[in-house]
Amino acid sequence: MFGQPSKWFYPLLFEPSLHVKVWGGRQLATRLGKRLPTDEPYGESWEIFWRNHIANGEDSGKALGQLIREFPEAMTGNPNAESEFPLLIKFLDAQDWLSVQVHPDDALARQLEGEPRGKTECWYIVDAAPNAQLIYGFSQPTNAQEFSRAIAEGRARDYLQFVPVQAGDFIHVPAGMMHAIGPGILLYELQQTSDTTYRVYDWDRMGLDGKPRPLHLEKALQCTRFEVNPPAKVPYTVHEVEGGITYARLIEGQYFSLRRFSLPPQTRLKITYDGKAHLLTVINGTLDVSAAMGKDASRTVVATAGTSVFVPARADFFMTALGSQPAEVLIASEGALGRAVVL
Numbered sequence: 001m002f003g004q005p006s007k008w009f010y011p012l013l014f015e016p017s018l019h020v021k022v023w024g025g026r027q028l029a030t031r032l033g034k035r036l037p038t039d040e041p042y043g044e045s046w047e048i049f050w051r052n053h054i055a056n057g058e059d060s061g062k063a064l065g066q067l068i069r070e071f072p073e074a075m076t077g078n079p080n081a082e083s084e085f086p087l088l089i090k091f092l093d094a095q096d097w098l099s100v101q102v103h104p105d106d107a108l109a110r111q112l113e114g115e116p117r118g119k120t121e122c123w124y125i126v127d128a129a130p131n132a133q134l135i136y137g138f139s140q141p142t143n144a145q146e147f148s149r150a151i152a153e154g155r156a157r158d159y160l161q162f163v164p165v166q167a168g169d170f171i172h173v174p175a176g177m178m179h180a181i182g183p184g185i186l187l188y189e190l191q192q193t194s195d196t197t198y199r200v201y202d203w204d205r206m207g208l209d210g211k212p213r214p215l216h217l218e219k220a221l222q223c224t225r226f227e228v229n230p231p232a233k234v235p236y237t238v239h240e241v242e243g244g245i246t247y248a249r250l251i252e253g254q255y256f257s258l259r260r261f262s263l264p265p266q267t268r269l270k271i272t273y274d275g276k277a278h279l280l281t282v283i284n285g286t287l288d289v290s291a292a293m294g295k296d297a298s299r300t301v302v303a304t305a306g307t308s309v310f311v312p313a314r315a316d317f318f319m320t321a322l323g324s325q326p327a328e329v330l331i332a333s334e335g336a337l338g339r340a341v342v343l
Contacts, residue, residue, distance in 0.1 A: 023183075093186050
């Protein structure tokens with residue numbers, strides 16, 4: 001499909017983009033092995049993002065978007081791909097409530113901000129403290145005028161649906177869904193590449209600069225879906241294949257797909273070529289990730305818990321669980337995932 005390769009394409013590792021947040025903590029370091037440069041509360045690690053710099057191989061130091069611009073089809077499977085890759089993967093460490101917020105859909109992002117896309121996202125709960133919860137939609141019927149008045153009167157939480165969560169839960173957050181992540185939650189987030197967020201309530205606290213963070217009520221209420229008690233947690237089925245390997249299809253949607261695999265020690269799994277990039281994130285254990293570039297040719301990286309890998313479109317790839325513990329990995333792509341084969 002791609003013709004003769006003009007260079008090696010191999011599994012890419014990145015320097016994550018780390019973000020200090022008023023609600024953050026230290027689990028990005030203690031649980032996921034990130035090197036946090038200061039003692040401040042870090043809330044987000046942007047794992048795969050088009051501006052992140054590659055950390056391995058001959059393309060080390062280049063931004064992901066630069067490599068996509070130079071080799072769009074080989075990197076993504078789309079000869080017309082732009083450098084701004086449309087998917088973004090993050091880890092979030094919430095030690096306090098995030099603001100109650102909402103994101104626009106594609107049409108409203110263009111109308112309100114002149115941005116190319118909105119923000120639909122999904123979360124996989126990596127870890128959660130006892131009694132951890134998040135906000136998802138509304139607990140009773142309301143509308144923009146009534147909810148705006150409740151915010152002004154300090155009654156916003158009376159209208160919000162609080163949902164308990166635990167490790168392994170999966171939540172799909174479409175654009176327009178009012179939401180907030182609560183304290184004690186460490187999660188993986190897969191989203192459209194957009195940082196457009198409209199805050200409606202910030203728990204009456206100050207930001208890190210000692211001032212209230214801005215709210216965006218008018219725009220937020222233009223975007224909001226006033227759904228009452230929408231189901232937050234998406235059920236999924238875990239399937240067992242050969243060798244004790246399990247997989248679960250978490251979502252196959254308009255913008256992205258996501259599957260979870262668990263590999264017992266020393267087992268090997270092949271994901272067959274399907275013409276698109278794959279974004280791997282190791283949640284537990286250690287994986288050897290190899291991309292096959294042709295007959296008897298491959299390139300390999302070792303990914304520990306908290307590491308994300310971008311596998312370009314031009315390759316089959318293989319995953320092998322190393323060490324004595326099972327490896328758990330999430331695999332995202334723009335479309336449906338290729339067939340998995342146990343080796």
